[in-house]
Amino acid sequence: MNSLRRLLDRLHPAFREGGKLEKLYPLYEAVDTFLYTPGTTTEGPSHVRDGIDLKRMMILVVVALVPCIGMALWNTGYQANLWIAAHPAAEVVGWRHDLLLGLGLEHDPESFLANVIYGALFFVPVFLVCNIVGGAWEVLFAVVRRHEVNEGFLVTGMLFPLILPPNIPLWQVALGISFGVVIGKEIFGGTGKNFLNPALVARAFLFFAYPGDMTGDNIWIALQLKSMDGVSAATPLGEVAVAPVADAMQAVDYTWMQTFLGTMPGSMGETSVLACLIGAAVLIVTGVGSWRIMLSCVAGALALSGLFYAVGSPTNPMFQMSPWWHLTLGGFAFGVVFMATDPVSAAMTETGKWFYGFLIGALTILIRVVNPAFPEGVMLAILFANVVAPLIDYFVIQANIKRRTARNAA
Numbered sequence: 001m002n003s004l005r006r007l008l009d010r011l012h013p014a015f016r017e018g019g020k021l022e023k024l025y026p027l028y029e030a031v032d033t034f035l036y037t038p039g040t041t042t043e044g045p046s047h048v049r050d051g052i053d054l055k056r057m058m059i060l061v062v063v064a065l066v067p068c069i070g071m072a073l074w075n076t077g078y079q080a081n082l083w084i085a086a087h088p089a090a091e092v093v094g095w096r097h098d099l100l101l102g103l104g105l106e107h108d109p110e111s112f113l114a115n116v117i118y119g120a121l122f123f124v125p126v127f128l129v130c131n132i133v134g135g136a137w138e139v140l141f142a143v144v145r146r147h148e149v150n151e152g153f154l155v156t157g158m159l160f161p162l163i164l165p166p167n168i169p170l171w172q173v174a175l176g177i178s179f180g181v182v183i184g185k186e187i188f189g190g191t192g193k194n195f196l197n198p199a200l201v202a203r204a205f206l207f208f209a210y211p212g213d214m215t216g217d218n219i220w221i222a223l224q225l226k227s228m229d230g231v232s233a234a235t236p237l238g239e240v241a242v243a244p245v246a247d248a249m250q251a252v253d254y255t256w257m258q259t260f261l262g263t264m265p266g267s268m269g270e271t272s273v274l275a276c277l278i279g280a281a282v283l284i285v286t287g288v289g290s291w292r293i294m295l296s297c298v299a300g301a302l303a304l305s306g307l308f309y310a311v312g313s314p315t316n317p318m319f320q321m322s323p324w325w326h327l328t329l330g331g332f333a334f335g336v337v338f339m340a341t342d343p344v345s346a347a348m349t350e351t352g353k354w355f356y357g358f359l360i361g362a363l364t365i366l367i368r369v370v371n372p373a374f375p376e377g378v379m380l381a382i383l384f385a386n387v388v389a390p391l392i393d394y395f396v397i398q399a400n401i402k403r404r405t406a407r408n409a410a
Helices: 002-015 022-035 054-064 066-086 095-102 112-145 153-162 170-182 198-209 236-241 256-261 273-286 291-311 323-328 332-339 350-370 378-409
Strands: none
Touching: 002 022, 022 112, 054 066, 054 153, 054 273, 054 332, 066 112, 066 153, 066 273, 095 112, 112 153, 112 170, 153 170, 153 198, 153 332, 170 198, 198 378, 256 273, 256 323, 273 291, 273 332, 291 323, 291 332, 291 350, 323 332, 323 350, 332 350, 332 378, 350 378
């Protein structure tokens, strides 16, 4: 590490003001401060500093995502190998299949290594394209604006691949992350100034621009077959939405425990509630994520789903889904833990966080149940809550001002 430090110090004069590579200083600074604590210190009067800087906060979020990343690798491969094992006549093709066989592995769902490697062959390319393209936009805006590279992309570049289906075309990944970074964040000034979650903006863009590649039965199993005939892998939420009302929950081919553990089709990193809970514990213990938002999201979802479940419907099968199923299906847990708690786009006041989270939970159920055309719901709910978060904080602050004014007057 000392040799790396000396190398960076030798390169520094070329990047600082007046150097040959002055315009690329944001790129140098990003690498330097990511690897080492910044070497500059404040020379002015005494001041109060937080114990953690933005880069370290973002790294903690990535650490909290590790269980979800692990599930993205294993479950993506597991679902594919499980389908192949159940369809021995299916002819698998593609470089991923060839590489797996070249490593001496088979499409065996009982093999942990085969599942992880095959899943990685789908996840890693999506991750690389997302970070290379998104990182290029971040550096470009940093160079043009002459400021440091925004650290927020550390999280965006990790979140976005986890909320995508495994079979998504890589050019769509590049287009989606470009839209999320540029339109969702940079045009508002970069990290800390965006009012929408960039990863969700990117996914919403792909959801509405290319619905055939973001929804449907054929995108959730990571396969490349010579013939795609016979592949059917709808998510449980999608299955319930189109099932007969009388047999709505029978359409789910998984037990509640399977949905909790995440051994089912879905976006690569969203399926496991257990992995999300481990991440939530990390965020809460480190103080990075708000437990108030997480708890109120769950409360809002339980309240409205319980109401719908009690009322029932003779025509809408989603009314038959009980509250405890809503908590484990789809990307609700992932959205609550990692998206709703985004410190930039969420409500800032402590009281406001309760209203903000409750709104997300209730809206998720409202979208899922009342409009089954969007069986997921949590993505749209969080984006809507992002928009009204400043309004929630405004009313909370005004209420505090009125209360203190009345107290002083008394």
